[in-house]
Amino acid sequence: MSEEKPKYGWYVKNLILAFNIIGLFGLIVLIIGLNILGMLGVILSIIGIALMLLFLWPGIGLATMNIILSKENSEVRGMDILSKIQSPRVLDIGCGTGRTAIEIAKSLPKGGHLNGIDIYNSNAISGNSLATVNRNAELEGVSDKSTFQYGSATEIPFEDNKFNIVSLSSVLHEVHDYESKERAMKEIRRVLKPKGFLLIGEWNRYSWQLILYSGILYMVFRSRKYWDELIRKQGFTILNYENFGGYGLFTAQK
Ligand SMILES: C[S@@+](CC[C@H](N)C(=O)[O-])C[C@H]1O[C@@H](n2cnc3c(N)ncnc32)[C@H](O)[C@@H]1O
Known part of the structure; x- marks a missing residue:
């Protein structure tokens, strides 16, 4: 029988999911852009990179932060x-x-x-x-x-x-x-x-740690x-x- 463990949840889980989906869409746009010659290819590549920077960065960063937090032994600070x-x-x-x-x-x-x-x-x-x-x-x-x-x-x-x-x-x-x-x-x-x-x-x-985790969401x-x-x-x-x-x-x- 498995012992029930406390569930502290993930911070901003829905936002992380949405950002990763949009960011992965950006990756696909970038790959398509890189495979098309001419101006259209350049434009698609730029859009792809922008979507990845804006969405995939915080998507992956915040997911990583949650994983680190769930593994860490929480310590009580300032008490x-x-x-x-x-x-x-x-x-x-x-x-x-x-x-x-x-x-x-x-x-x-x-x-x-x-x-x-x-x-x-x-x-x-x-x-x-x-x-x-x-x-x-x-x-x-x-x-x-x-x-x-x-x-x-x-x-x-x-x-x-x-x-x-x-x-x-x-x-x-x-x-x-x-x-x-x-x-x-x-x-x-x-x-x-x-x-x-x-x-x-x-x-x-x-x-810099916040910017690393949350990219544009540092704002x-x-x-x-x-x-x-x-x-x-x-x-x-x-x-x-x-x-x-x-x-x-x-x-x-x-
Ligand atoms: C980032 S979480 C932090 C939760 C917790 N303090 C921790 O260390 O895990 C922010 C929490 O603040 C709560 N919150 C937001 N606005 C609030 C308000 N006006 N009054 C009380 N709680 C609020 C949210 O519901 C959420 O549970």
Whole structure:
């Protein structure tokens, strides 16, 4: 009998499929172009190369990133602050299928508790749902110290001053416009206790690793400076910034 394993899903799986299909179409156009003499051949070759650069590059890059992530032992980053707090209450916003949230729950000291909220967008992660994250928590043995529910970053379903730590791993770039991001930051500030910690992980738009993985899609992400300013604007003090191969982790305090 096979043992059931947690399913963390693939990030942007549908997008990866669509990009690879269009990119492979570009490869066919290139091959046809190379076999036709004259101007038409040149034009088809250029279109083929352009389609491959725009679509096949991120298609293959993001698929590779997902494969690497699924093989990697996830490590919880920036959570050394947990040891400084007695019975910490942690909120993970945009918990998805629980890849980061469950690791945080595992590293909680005695008496600590993790709450996870998400709008469970299935285009962001395959199989993204409340049922999936609950099942993953069960399989990872952290059900007793974690609670997951539906909730948006811009309208956090908790009272003021409840959490010692709020964390967001690769979530804020998905909160569309700048006003909504500011609203989310105000909500985070509201639910954090005085001197509470904020951890924000985001890909840095200008890192070569992000460009290698996502090609033209690097534009979806923002620069380190952008996040730095957004965090400071809400009155947080930035304590630390750590770069994990293009993925930056800000630690800030209320
Ligand atoms: C790239 S995934 C990251 C998931 C998870 N943090 C992890 O480390 O695997 C982004 C997640 O943010 C969620 N999300 C997007 N906008 C949100 C919002 N306004 N409020 C809460 N979650 C949101 C998506 O549904 C998705 O699960």
